[in-house]
Amino acid sequence: MTATFDTDRMAAVIYGSEKLASRRREISAAVSRIPELHDSRPLPFMDRLEKVTEMTRKLAALNKHLPDIIDPNDYEEGLHLYHEVMGMEGHPLALHEVMFIPGLIGQGSDEQYEKWLGRARRREIIGCYAQTELGHGSNLRSLETTASYDPSTREFIIHTPQITALKWWPGALGKSSNYAIVVANLIIRDRNLGPHPFMVQLRDEETHRPLQGITVGDIGPKMAFNGGDNGFLGFDNYRIPLGNLLNRHARVEEDGIYVKPPHAKVGHSAMIRVRSHMATGQAWLLAHSLIIAVRYSAVRRQGFLEDKTREVKILDYQTQQYRLFPSIARAYAFIFCGFETIRLYDQLILDVNKHGNTSGMADLHALTSGLKSVVTYQTGEGIEQARMACGGHGYSMASYISEIYGVAIGGCTYEGENMVMLLQLARYLVKSVELIKNGKSKELGPMVAYLAEPDTQEKTPLELKDYVKLFQMMSKRQSWKATERYLKLVEGGVSRDVAWNKTAVELTRASRLHTRLYIMETFIRRVSSIEDMNLRMVLRDLVNVHVNYELLDCGIYLHDVSLLDSIKNQLYSSLHSLRPNALSLLDSFQFSDIQLRSVLGRRDGHVYENLFEWAKSSPLNVSDVLPSVDRYLRPMMEKAKL
Numbered sequence: 001m002t003a004t005f006d007t008d009r010m011a012a013v014i015y016g017s018e019k020l021a022s023r024r025r026e027i028s029a030a031v032s033r034i035p036e037l038h039d040s041r042p043l044p045f046m047d048r049l050e051k052v053t054e055m056t057r058k059l060a061a062l063n064k065h066l067p068d069i070i071d072p073n074d075y076e077e078g079l080h081l082y083h084e085v086m087g088m089e090g091h092p093l094a095l096h097e098v099m100f101i102p103g104l105i106g107q108g109s110d111e112q113y114e115k116w117l118g119r120a121r122r123r124e125i126i127g128c129y130a131q132t133e134l135g136h137g138s139n140l141r142s143l144e145t146t147a148s149y150d151p152s153t154r155e156f157i158i159h160t161p162q163i164t165a166l167k168w169w170p171g172a173l174g175k176s177s178n179y180a181i182v183v184a185n186l187i188i189r190d191r192n193l194g195p196h197p198f199m200v201q202l203r204d205e206e207t208h209r210p211l212q213g214i215t216v217g218d219i220g221p222k223m224a225f226n227g228g229d230n231g232f233l234g235f236d237n238y239r240i241p242l243g244n245l246l247n248r249h250a251r252v253e254e255d256g257i258y259v260k261p262p263h264a265k266v267g268h269s270a271m272i273r274v275r276s277h278m279a280t281g282q283a284w285l286l287a288h289s290l291i292i293a294v295r296y297s298a299v300r301r302q303g304f305l306e307d308k309t310r311e312v313k314i315l316d317y318q319t320q321q322y323r324l325f326p327s328i329a330r331a332y333a334f335i336f337c338g339f340e341t342i343r344l345y346d347q348l349i350l351d352v353n354k355h356g357n358t359s360g361m362a363d364l365h366a367l368t369s370g371l372k373s374v375v376t377y378q379t380g381e382g383i384e385q386a387r388m389a390c391g392g393h394g395y396s397m398a399s400y401i402s403e404i405y406g407v408a409i410g411g412c413t414y415e416g417e418n419m420v421m422l423l424q425l426a427r428y429l430v431k432s433v434e435l436i437k438n439g440k441s442k443e444l445g446p447m448v449a450y451l452a453e454p455d456t457q458e459k460t461p462l463e464l465k466d467y468v469k470l471f472q473m474m475s476k477r478q479s480w481k482a483t484e485r486y487l488k489l490v491e492g493g494v495s496r497d498v499a500w501n502k503t504a505v506e507l508t509r510a511s512r513l514h515t516r517l518y519i520m521e522t523f524i525r526r527v528s529s530i531e532d533m534n535l536r537m538v539l540r541d542l543v544n545v546h547v548n549y550e551l552l553d554c555g556i557y558l559h560d561v562s563l564l565d566s567i568k569n570q571l572y573s574s575l576h577s578l579r580p581n582a583l584s585l586l587d588s589f590q591f592s593d594i595q596l597r598s599v600l601g602r603r604d605g606h607v608y609e610n611l612f613e614w615a616k617s618s619p620l621n622v623s624d625v626l627p628s629v630d631r632y633l634r635p636m637m638e639k640a641k642l
């Protein structure tokens with residue numbers, strides 16, 4: 001089946017501009033010509049140490065070739081180049097670029113930029129972001145690492161009071177980084193002023209050995225990211241100069257006077273940044289798995305439909321389409337709302353750093369808390385469906401889908417565990433409903449204004465605005481229901497914290513609905529703004545899949561469930577309409593074979609030949625008889641014969 005649109009033009013929509021889309025193609029082509037930048041053999045055949053070594057080798061090679069391939073100041077180009085060469089299994093600079101440099105930019109003063117930023121950008125030093133501890137990750141107020149100010153020497157003494165206070169999990173901490181932004185409780189004259197970010201040198205710049213007072217190492221293998229060295233870190237009364245408190249917002253004077261920041265949570269900017277970028281990052285992971293599954297489904301033939309002389313492509317089964325197409329729609333939807341949150345973050349950081357204006361923080365915190373949770377969860381669901389859609393071959397590492405899954409679902413945990421973050425958004429929703437109840441609807445932000453709308457009759461949706469209306473109604477009802485349940489408990493004398501906990505499941509449901517509504521609205525808005533009518537029509541088919549699927553999936557929140565039959569029919573017909581364009585919608589992401597690392601999902605479609613070649617290259621096939629057979633299996637069989 002041929003597609004009705006040009007994938008290069010769609011790539012420009014996905015990546016935000018024709019220039020970037022075409023630069024991506026050029027960068028992929030450049031990488032394909034430099035063997036030093038390719039995996040030296042398939043990553044699934046490597047053990048952990050080999051993977052870490054391979055990633056480090058490629059990173060050094062990449063550093064050498066980078067200025068010939070991209071503009072070193074262009075982050076988007078850099079990100080693509082990194083994804084292409086380094087893949088997704090982790091590497092020594094993963095946190096340097098993602099949190100260390102942005103953390104320094106967000107929290108450091110101009111003098112601190114002068115001291116560290118240039119060095120970090122030139123990669124004279126490598127850094128990470130060390131916040132989470134063995135005993136606490138979610139509840140930042142219970143972090144135990146301390147940074148006590150000693151005015152006599154104008155130093156902070158960083159200390160790990162007990163085992164639970166060891167930093168645990170930070171990416172690239174274990175073996176690669178020689179610096180870290182360490183989040184520790186600032187203590188001045190025995191007063192705990194809460195977590196603050198400090199620049200801390202961990203290793204000698206010449207020998208790379210840990211400095212005295214520092215204990216650092218790797219935390220061991222993980223579900224994924226095994227090319228990376230997530231680490232542990234402890235401090236034994238380790239001294240750093242006063243100037244190492246990142247002090248753009250909060251300051252300590254030499255005599256120990258504390259100058260507090262303009263907003264209590266302004267120190268969380270590195271987290272907000274990653275959360276703002278997560279929707280696009282997860283969309284790419286989802287699209288990776290889907291292109292593998294859809295390409296394979298367009299090659300794999302199994303069973304018969306009308307034509308009894310030739311087996312059918314499995315992509316023609318309605319169940320296969322139902323399994324895969326709603327996730328294609330979600331991948332696009334996540335990209336579009338991801339662009340929006342990145343833009344909002346960039347604006348916020350400008351407002352905060354240039355004008356000291358923190359008024360946008362609460363809104364962005366609520367939005368990104370919900371979005372990272374919904375997007376990572378749905379991405380995990382979509383990838384797992386993609387795996388199953390490939391049958392047995394999906395289970396093989398040759399598909400690479402299990403690796404993509406492991407990487408993606410890390411996102412359900414890092415940057416705030418999903419339930420915890422849904423509950424952050426719920427605080428915002430509850431406050432919004434309380435405003436309405438107190439007659440202050442005018443104070444509502446635009447994203448929650450619908451919470452004040454009156455209920456109307458549920459009608460079969462015909463136009464996109466009808467879907468949005470229905471979704472708003474479901475979301476509003478759930479936010480009100482959860483708030484009223486919570487308030488009733490409080491009014492009945494239950495403490496606020498206990499009442500909150502007794503309402504928590506309902507609250508997370510409200511947050512999910514609110515976020516799904518936001519994703520749907522952003523998707524519709526973006527598609528309606530596309531000028532190329534041809535592309536807009538295709539994306540309109542995708543939106544149709546999305547709105548019908550999302551509504552059905554949330555059908556339990558409707559009062560009139562008889563609507564669901566008509567929505568089901570519209571979904572089935574939209575799946576059918578999407579079939580001719582499904583593969584090209586994914587080809588438009590323009591992932592190279594090098595980047596995909598999937599034997600099953602290669603562009604050439606020679607699935608069976610490629611699988612056979614891959615299996616033959618397994619280290620187990622180097623000899624016909626393994627030493628373990630000689631040693632254990634043959635003696636066992638021989639013994640049984642006696």
Ligand SMILES: CCCCCCCC/C=C\CCCCCCCCCCC/C=C/C(=O)SCCNC(=O)CCNC(=O)[C@H](O)C(C)(C)COP(=O)(O)OP(=O)(O)OC[C@H]1O[C@@H](n2cnc3c(N)ncnc32)[C@H](O)[C@@H]1OP(=O)(O)O
Binds near residue numbers: 427
């Ligand atoms: C050369 C070219 C350049 C190339 C460049 C490209 C190179 C690219 C290189 C590589 C790319 C490779 C990509 C690799 C990808 C790897 C990705 C992996 C990255 C993984 C990294 C992971 C890092 C981490 O996980 S860091 C640790 C994260 N930890 C958390 O998220 C902890 C979660 N907990 C919290 O955030 C908080 O504790 C909380 C939000 C749950 C509660 O906060 P708390 O301070 O306790 O607040 P509380 O008292 O409860 O609430 C008071 C009020 O404050 C409000 N609030 C809380 N936080 C915020 C906030 N941030 N902003 C605004 N308001 C906030 C809260 O809602 C309360 O408000 P209310 O009004 O009182 O209700």
Ligand SMILES: Cc1cc2nc3c(=O)[nH]c(=O)nc-3n(C[C@H](O)[C@H](O)[C@H](O)COP(=O)(O)OP(=O)(O)OC[C@H]3O[C@@H](n4cnc5c(N)ncnc54)[C@H](O)[C@@H]3O)c2cc1C
Binds near residue numbers: 130135137414419423
């Ligand atoms: C791949 C990966 C990379 C990471 N990289 C970094 C890094 O670079 N730097 C860094 O500092 N950290 C990093 N982390 C750590 C990560 O940020 C934390 O693991 C994460 O914030 C979750 O915290 P936790 O482990 O304490 O989970 P916990 O909070 O212990 O969660 C366990 C369970 O308790 C529940 N729970 C906890 N609190 C509440 C609550 N208040 N209400 C309801 N339920 C609750 C959670 O929902 C969850 O079900 C990384 C983690 C991973 C997996």
